[in-house]
Amino acid sequence: MVNALTRHDWSRDEVRALFDLPFNDLLHRAHEVHRTYHDPNAVQVSTLLSIKTGGCPEDCAYCPQAARYDTGVAAQKLMEIDEVLERAKAAKAAGASRFCMGAAWRGPKDRDIPKVAAIVSAVKDLGLETCATLGLLGNGHAQALKDAGLDYYNHNIDTAPEFYGEIIHTREYQDRLGTLEQVRDAGLKTCCGGIVGMGETRDQRAGLLQALANLPAHPQSVPINQLVPVPGTPLANADTLDPFEFVRTIAVARLLMPNSIVRLSAGRQQMDDAVQALCFFAGAGSIFYGEKLLTTGNPDVEADRALFRRLDLHPLEVVESAGTVHADIVEPVLAEAACGHGCGCSNAS
Ligand code: SAM
Ligand code: DTB
Ligand code: SF4
Numbered sequence: 001m002v003n004a005l006t007r008h009d010w011s012r013d014e015v016r017a018l019f020d021l022p023f024n025d026l027l028h029r030a031h032e033v034h035r036t037y038h039d040p041n042a043v044q045v046s047t048l049l050s051i052k053t054g055g056c057p058e059d060c061a062y063c064p065q066a067a068r069y070d071t072g073v074a075a076q077k078l079m080e081i082d083e084v085l086e087r088a089k090a091a092k093a094a095g096a097s098r099f100c101m102g103a104a105w106r107g108p109k110d111r112d113i114p115k116v117a118a119i120v121s122a123v124k125d126l127g128l129e130t131c132a133t134l135g136l137l138g139n140g141h142a143q144a145l146k147d148a149g150l151d152y153y154n155h156n157i158d159t160a161p162e163f164y165g166e167i168i169h170t171r172e173y174q175d176r177l178g179t180l181e182q183v184r185d186a187g188l189k190t191c192c193g194g195i196v197g198m199g200e201t202r203d204q205r206a207g208l209l210q211a212l213a214n215l216p217a218h219p220q221s222v223p224i225n226q227l228v229p230v231p232g233t234p235l236a237n238a239d240t241l242d243p244f245e246f247v248r249t250i251a252v253a254r255l256l257m258p259n260s261i262v263r264l265s266a267g268r269q270q271m272d273d274a275v276q277a278l279c280f281f282a283g284a285g286s287i288f289y290g291e292k293l294l295t296t297g298n299p300d301v302e303a304d305r306a307l308f309r310r311l312d313l314h315p316l317e318v319v320e321s322a323g324t325v326h327a328d329i330v331e332p333v334l335a336e337a338a339c340g341h342g343c344g345c346s347n348a349s
Pocket of ligand 1: 227230266
């Protein structure tokens with residue numbers, strides 16, 4: 001049994017020491033923790049939809065949806081409920097167990113909340129887990145969303161506290177912590193992570209994970225995004241992160257927050273399959289599935305199904321939404337597993 005106590009008092013030096021371990025030692029430790037606390041062959045599958053795209057007043061340097069950057073993303077109104085439901089049904093049929101809805105807002109206005117709440121309730125009624133990411137929440141917003149059937153709220157701290165000011169100027173780190181507190185207080189599950197590959201140092205990557213692990217409660221879901229560099233944004237030409245450094249980040253997140261599900265989040269389209277396999281070994285237990293993230297691309301559904309088959313992965317069963325949700329993607333994996341010849345036929349030996 002690995003000694004991986006749930007701690008909230010990590011020092012920067014301790015986190016940095018994990019990053020600095022020899023790669024194989026780090027992966028060995030992270031994988032040991034991963035299989036102690038999770039099924040290493042199960043991957044939680046979420047699909048994203050941008051329900052309110054573009055035109056955002058904020059200045060997040062990575063974001064194609066900020067109105068001030070010329071990225072070609074047109075501002076749209078909040079999507080009609082019927083269109084969201086069509087997309088949620090398609091995501092469910094394709095094998096997703098959670099539907100994550102994003103809005104390019106600084107935060108919702110009071111008048112937006114009943115509209116989003118109605119969308120959340122309708123998606124929840126389809127038998128999907130629900131997640132929303134709407135920006136900074138005002139008084140009573142988290143509770144209203146919880147009452148509507150929201151399971152998770154995604155709000156990222158994005159980067160280390162000391163690097164934050166180089167990326168975002170229109171809202172403070174502290175504002176984000178306030179929204180995360182509201183989310184916890186309302187009894188919602190927290191989805192909170194960050195982005196790497198924005199020009200931060202290893203020490204700052206350690207700072208991001210330190211800040212996440214030292215939150216009052218570890219987020220149930222920790223998305224680790226690799227920057228998707230979008231032309232027109234200030235980070236369009238950021239240096240590409242060494243893929244092994246990304247794997248290290250996943251591994252350290254796994255070690256610091258042993259019970260959380262770490263998501264191999266944005267950036268998979270730019271990543272080769274072998275790197276993704278290393279991420280799953282290092283402790284990633286969740287992905288975004290479907291051809292689009294919010295405005296940028298994600299691997300094709302068929303490519304992900306093939307990857308699951310090649311790595312003998314299966315979608316994590318979600319008790320609340322059990323049933324046929326996963327059948328589409330589970331069956332091919334099970335068929336191969338039953339064969340035993342290593343050839344992928346469906347004849348059990
Ligand atoms: N507007 C809300 C907010 O910022 O909280 C919700 C939507 S926002 C697009 C959600 C998250 O997407 C951001 O916090 C950031 O971590 C991630 N994100 C945005 N653009 C990205 C990019 N180009 N590459 C990687 N992650 C990105
Ligand atoms: C998260 O951590 N990553 C997702 C989700 N939460 C909302 C968003 C990734 C966005 C990538 C850029 C885009 O597609 O616009
Ligand atoms: Fe707006 Fe969110 Fe993009 Fe920042 S990350 S510009 S708040 S949509």
